[in-house]
Each structure stands twice: as structure tokens, then as C-alpha cells.
Amino acid sequence: MKGTVGELGEFGLIRELTSRLTSNPAVRLGPGDDAAVVAAPDRRVVATVDALIEGRHFRRDWSTAYDVGRKAAAQNLADIAAMGAVPTAVLLALVVPADLPVTWPVELMDGIRDECQVAGAAVAGGDVVRGDTIMVSITALGDLRNREPVTRSGARPGDIIAVTGWLGWSAAGFAVLSRGFRSPRAFVEAHRRPEPPYHAGPAAADLGATAMTDVSDGLVADLGHIATASGVRIDLKSADIDVPVQMADIGQAVGVDPLHWVLTGGEDHAIVAAFPPDAKLPARWRIIGEVLKPAGTPQVTVDGAPWDKAGGWDHFGGQD
Amino acid sequence: MKGTVGELGEFGLIRELTSRLTSNPAVRLGPGDDAAVVAAPDRRVVATVDALIEGRHFRRDWSTAYDVGRKAAAQNLADIAAMGAVPTAVLLALVVPADLPVTWPVELMDGIRDECQVAGAAVAGGDVVRGDTIMVSITALGDLRNREPVTRSGARPGDIIAVTGWLGWSAAGFAVLSRGFRSPRAFVEAHRRPEPPYHAGPAAADLGATAMTDVSDGLVADLGHIATASGVRIDLKSADIDVPVQMADIGQAVGVDPLHWVLTGGEDHAIVAAFPPDAKLPARWRIIGEVLKPAGTPQVTVDGAPWDKAGGWDHFGGQD
Structure with a gap:
């Protein structure tokens, strides 16, 4: 052509x-x-x-x-x-x-x-x-196939937070590309072409999800939308959040804590949801935190403390 | 603010x-x-x-x-x-x-x-x-409220063509604005803010419309889409197409045949449709032409001849 x-x-x-x-x-x-x-x-x-x-x-x-x-x-x-x-x-x-x-x-x-x-x-x-x-x-x-829509506002204290799909891969790929490299290929590919787990959304609704969103701006930022809409605090346990070895290697090479990519990297479009504590989640869902009563302003914490380096992507803000 | x-x-x-x-x-x-x-x-x-x-x-x-x-x-x-x-x-x-x-x-x-x-x-x-x-x-x-969608492809020879809404007003308003004027106000307003007859679409479906479109690119161009999709010729009768006196005045002032605006001016979003010849159309619909068997390529004619000055708005073409 x-x-x-x-x-x-x-x-x-x-x-x-x-x-x-x-x-x-x-x-x-x-x-x-x-x-x-x-x-x-x-x-x-x-x-x-x-x-x-x-x-x-x-x-x-x-x-x-x-x-x-x-x-x-x-x-x-x-x-x-x-x-x-x-x-x-x-x-x-x-x-x-x-x-x-x-x-x-x-x-x-x-x-x-x-x-x-x-x-x-x-x-x-x-x-x-x-x-x-x-x-x-x-x-x-x-x-919706007769399901009720799962909004961001239904998370309740006592719920668990679980995620399925990729986290931080696109951000790690972006870091690689920004520095002029084209590999490791898996991360560069993840940045170029996300693989959202589409089936997981309706499946989560069937599993009783009380609140749900996809991770487009970063895990902490997107869970922040759920925390605000639901009027709750969400606490993530860093020990339960998997950092792939290869991502850790890239982090070391470029001087970035790879957990930062996992917690704040967007564009992988993982699906994260709150579930009742007794929900029977399939193996591909990882439980990464819990929903608590808000202590003051609804927010997301990691191991009990705010994630300082976190923050949403503001399209008019400083980042470009 | x-x-x-x-x-x-x-x-x-x-x-x-x-x-x-x-x-x-x-x-x-x-x-x-x-x-x-x-x-x-x-x-x-x-x-x-x-x-x-x-x-x-x-x-x-x-x-x-x-x-x-x-x-x-x-x-x-x-x-x-x-x-x-x-x-x-x-x-x-x-x-x-x-x-x-x-x-x-x-x-x-x-x-x-x-x-x-x-x-x-x-x-x-x-x-x-x-x-x-x-x-x-x-x-x-x-x-659709249980109506079947009225596409562009159902016009049949013998159908009548009828229109409701404004035609050429936006084009006349554009001509006025292009020359640095801000009046006559009715035409300038029509260019700035069209008034599509929304109710007429579902009403036309109920009246048995066989093909329908809104006039966004111009009457001849948009009817051309119906002619092509339906495989028919559509002949418009210029004597049945109303040119408002005030529009004729603007035409004279700027040296344009106002019928040209009516036939080729877009953006007023009138609703034009083909109906069976026995359709009982309310007073606001004007019958302006008929559907004929195609003589060669499906097309729109005015009083039996192609409208030379007509043509669609091609977003990549010469006009800008």
C-alpha cells in the first residue's frame, strides 16, 4: 500500500x-x-x-x-x-x-x-x-449479561484486595526504552502491547467482588480511587506483592526500586478488586492487601504507611 | 472561574x-x-x-x-x-x-x-x-424502542423523497461569516448552532421510511449515499425545494445561487428519507423528489441532470 x-x-x-x-x-x-x-x-x-x-x-x-x-x-x-x-x-x-x-x-x-x-x-x-x-x-x-456492574464504591472494611494480570511490566519496559535499550524484550513488549485479563472482570463479579477497577494509572493510584469512592483505607502488604526476578535486575541496572514500578506503573491493565474475606479466588488471583476503616482521609497504604513515591498520572501535571 | x-x-x-x-x-x-x-x-x-x-x-x-x-x-x-x-x-x-x-x-x-x-x-x-x-x-x-433501524440501503424505485428540518442555513451563515459579517443573525445562528429535528427520525421510521440519513455533508451528497447503498437513482425537483427569501437575498449579495446552499450545504442536520409513495407524511415533511431505477451508476440528479456544482465534503480534499 x-x-x-x-x-x-x-x-x-x-x-x-x-x-x-x-x-x-x-x-x-x-x-x-x-x-x-x-x-x-x-x-x-x-x-x-x-x-x-x-x-x-x-x-x-x-x-x-x-x-x-x-x-x-x-x-x-x-x-x-x-x-x-x-x-x-x-x-x-x-x-x-x-x-x-x-x-x-x-x-x-x-x-x-x-x-x-x-x-x-x-x-x-x-x-x-x-x-x-x-x-x-x-x-x-x-x-453485563445480567450481572450487576461492579463499581469503585462497594469496598467494605474486612474485604480482601486481590489482583490478576501484570503489574509494573509496562513501566519497566518504558524505563528500558527511555534509556535507549530495546531489551529485555518481555518488558518492552509489555509496554508496547498490554495483555489485560479481560475474562477476569466478569469472573470477579461472579466471585462476589464488591469493588473493582483496572490498573491504568498505577496500583496505588487506582486503588486510591476505590478507597475514596468506598470511604475506606486499603493497606497493601509488600511481602505479598511479587516482583519478578528479571524486573529486579532491570531495577538494579537503572537504579530504581522495582517495587515502585509494581505499585505505581500503569498501562498493564491488571484487574484489581475487593472481595469478601471468604471469597474463593482461583489461583491466578493474588491477595495483596486488605480493606480497613479509614483513619482520617480514605487512602492507600503499603505496610501501614503511605507510599511516598506514589501518585496518579495527571495528564496536565509535570510528567510528560 | x-x-x-x-x-x-x-x-x-x-x-x-x-x-x-x-x-x-x-x-x-x-x-x-x-x-x-x-x-x-x-x-x-x-x-x-x-x-x-x-x-x-x-x-x-x-x-x-x-x-x-x-x-x-x-x-x-x-x-x-x-x-x-x-x-x-x-x-x-x-x-x-x-x-x-x-x-x-x-x-x-x-x-x-x-x-x-x-x-x-x-x-x-x-x-x-x-x-x-x-x-x-x-x-x-x-x-430503537423496538423499531427496526432505518439504514441507507432500503430505498426502492417508486419511493418518494421527503425532508424535514433546515437546509442550507448553515452554509449561508458560513458564507456571511466568511465575508466578515455577523448578520443576518438567523443564518449566523444556524451555522453556530444547528437544530436537528430529532423527533423526526423515529417518527419517519413509524411512517414507513425505507431509507434515511441526516444531512451533514449536503443534501445531494447525503442522498448520494442512499442512492449508492440502495442501488437507485434519486431525482430531486428544484421547483419543490424551498429557498427562503432572506437566503435568496444573501445569495444575491454575495453572488451565490442560494439553491446551491440548499442542495450542497451541510451541518444543518435535516432528516431526509425515502418513503413508499402512499406514505401519509405530516405537514413538516416536504416531498422534494422521487426514487427511480438507476440509469447506469446510482446517483442523484436535480430535474433529471447531475448537479454539477455538487459534491461531498472530503476531509482530506481541497476544501478547508
Whole structure:
């Protein structure tokens, strides 16, 4: 495929993008009309949106278009799963410069399509417009299948905190890439393409989760949202939080406590939830803490003390 | 309200924006969790997304933030209506520069909220990120209430073409603004803030519409999508297409055939549909043409001939 999106034109690009999509029974009417029609058998639809900007959320020299597509879809599909719902469809709003090679949005769409397939969803529609900076905004939809949505506000003192999926891998990969390295490959891959445990969201709802979220901003920050919404304190036990040996090696090489990546690294989209203390959790869930009555302001502590280096990712703040 | 969005920070801005929203029974769980939950009583959800970029789709010196919000919401809510569905909720992805005054996104949100209210919908969630250029992407959701979706592909030879809503008003207003004028006010207002006839979409479905779309790119261009999807020719009768006297006056003043605005001007979001010839249409629908067997390529003609000056809005094409 040759040329730029400007040469291909809006309608040509849309044709090219939609021709690559696969069908899914949940998408009753796909791209090409005023709107899509998506199955919502539960009579409620779960919906979320996120926007990614080039230079801020991804770099073209660090990630392929395909990986950006996988990641952009993953972060939204994980939000659906973290409500206890099953992803059904995504819609894409894409801003592309006219001089961008056509291969870029095409590979992006392939990545979105493939990540949707992993989660059991499909692309239902979208919009493509021209702009100076690449922007990828994805709306994900999901179905609760008669489950009640698991919000952030239901954690109760006495609950346990458990997590499944990867923690800190993307942050360690980012640290490696920032220093100009391309290995260890497992961490670089984890930064480029997260693997959220989509099935774990509805499974946690069935296991009685009282509050749940996916780890997009970092474990301490995202559990902080649960602590605030539920009016509780959450205390994590560092001894129960696994730091992979290879991650410890990277930490030593770059002079960072790898526990910091595990506690504050976002973008892996692990699923973390509060459960009643008697919940029977499958082996892939690790119990990492407990829910306590708040001592003053609701907050997250690690071994009883605030995690000083912790903090959420503020998109307008100092980090960039 | 003082300061910039950079000074307020991401979470402060989100708090400010969500505090202004109103509730709606369709929004079961609003902003503040991993995802929203929206009622979908029909067991299907209609979904669409559009992105607007500053400088390309709006100008801050021509439109207030409030008007941009009204317009951005309107164009998506109109797409929902044009499927025969009732709008239920929207999600907003917003990109804002750090130096933007806080009042801009706040007034934008007020506009989105108020336009949603006109259409019977509400804001269910969103995402705010920092970027160099303002980008407003809105996802709209709707419910079919047991109606079948009215697509673009069902028009049959013998059907009539009818339209309701405004045509060419936004284009005439744009012509006025482009020449540095701020009046006639009715047309400038129409450019800044369209008034789609939301109720007409579901009503047209009930009246037996065989194909439907909203006029976002221009009457001839949007009917062209119906002609192509349905494999038919659509012939419009210029004598049946009303050109308001005031629009004719502007046309004369700026040297443009006002019929051109009516036939090719987009953004008013009128609703145009094909109906069986015996459909009993209420007075606000004007019959403006008929559906014929295609003579060669499916197309739209005016009084039997192609409308030479017509053409869709190609976002990567020459127009800007």
C-alpha cells in the first residue's frame, strides 16, 4: 500500500479501513451508515471512551501503528471488563495528518481489530478526520449479561484486595526504552502491547467482588480511587506483592526500586478488586492487601504507611 | 472561574465538568467509574462517533465554546435519530491545550449538556487529555424502542423523497461569516448552532421510511449515499425545494445561487428519507423528489441532470 492519507482521501481511507474488519454477532449493523447497531442483550450497555495523542501517549519510533491499535483498544476494553461486563464493540475516532503514510492507519486498524478479537468484541464504526497530530479515540461498549456492574464504591472494611494480570511490566519496559535499550524484550513488549485479563472482570463479579477497577494509572493510584469512592483505607502488604526476578535486575541496572514500578506503573491493565474475606479466588488471583476503616482521609497504604513515591498520572501535571 | 486547564489539572477539570451535568433515567451509572452504564431497553444500542478539530470544524473567534458543544452534540445525536432511534447518552473525549482558559471546556460541556437535553439524552462519561489542538470527539448512543433501524440501503424505485428540518442555513451563515459579517443573525445562528429535528427520525421510521440519513455533508451528497447503498437513482425537483427569501437575498449579495446552499450545504442536520409513495407524511415533511431505477451508476440528479456544482465534503480534499 503506497501513498499518504491525503492522496487516498477520506472516503478511500474509510473504505480501506473497513475492508479489513471482521464480523461479530454482537455487531448487528457495522460501519457505513449514520450509526452502528450493537447487541445489548442485558438491556443495559456499558460504555467508556479514551483518547491517545501522539507524543503524549505513544511514540511512532517506539511503537508500531499495530501496537498503538492493540494498546488503545486494550485500555478501553479493560475498562469494560473492570465493570464486570463482556466487551461487545468499539468505535474509533481517528485524527490523521494528510502526509501520514496510509500504512499507519491501516496497521492501527489491524491492531484494534485483533485486540477486539482477543476480548470477544469487534469494530462497529468510526470517524476519520484530518488534523496536525495523530489522535486515536476509542469508545468501547460491553454487556453485563445480567450481572450487576461492579463499581469503585462497594469496598467494605474486612474485604480482601486481590489482583490478576501484570503489574509494573509496562513501566519497566518504558524505563528500558527511555534509556535507549530495546531489551529485555518481555518488558518492552509489555509496554508496547498490554495483555489485560479481560475474562477476569466478569469472573470477579461472579466471585462476589464488591469493588473493582483496572490498573491504568498505577496500583496505588487506582486503588486510591476505590478507597475514596468506598470511604475506606486499603493497606497493601509488600511481602505479598511479587516482583519478578528479571524486573529486579532491570531495577538494579537503572537504579530504581522495582517495587515502585509494581505499585505505581500503569498501562498493564491488571484487574484489581475487593472481595469478601471468604471469597474463593482461583489461583491466578493474588491477595495483596486488605480493606480497613479509614483513619482520617480514605487512602492507600503499603505496610501501614503511605507510599511516598506514589501518585496518579495527571495528564496536565509535570510528567510528560 | 479563573485560570487555565493546566493550572486546574486533569482531575480538577473533570470534577468541574461533571459537576455541571444533569441526571437522566437512561444513565444508570454516570461519570466517575471505569465505564458508564446506559439503559438499552431494546436489547440493541445504536452508536456513532464524530470528531471535531479546532480550525477545521470550528473557530473560536466565530463560535463560543457553548455553541461548539451544542453543535458537536447535535451532529452525533442527529445520526442516532437518522437511524430511527431515540438518543439516550453521549460520551465525550476532549483534547485541550494546557494554556486554554478553564471557561472554554466548562462552557463546551454546558453546550453538550443542553443539546443532549433537547434530544432527551444525557452525558454519561468521558475522557480529558492534554494536546496542542482542541479536539472534541463525541460518541452518541440511542435506543430503537423496538423499531427496526432505518439504514441507507432500503430505498426502492417508486419511493418518494421527503425532508424535514433546515437546509442550507448553515452554509449561508458560513458564507456571511466568511465575508466578515455577523448578520443576518438567523443564518449566523444556524451555522453556530444547528437544530436537528430529532423527533423526526423515529417518527419517519413509524411512517414507513425505507431509507434515511441526516444531512451533514449536503443534501445531494447525503442522498448520494442512499442512492449508492440502495442501488437507485434519486431525482430531486428544484421547483419543490424551498429557498427562503432572506437566503435568496444573501445569495444575491454575495453572488451565490442560494439553491446551491440548499442542495450542497451541510451541518444543518435535516432528516431526509425515502418513503413508499402512499406514505401519509405530516405537514413538516416536504416531498422534494422521487426514487427511480438507476440509469447506469446510482446517483442523484436535480430535474433529471447531475448537479454539477455538487459534491461531498472530503476531509482530506481541497476544501478547508
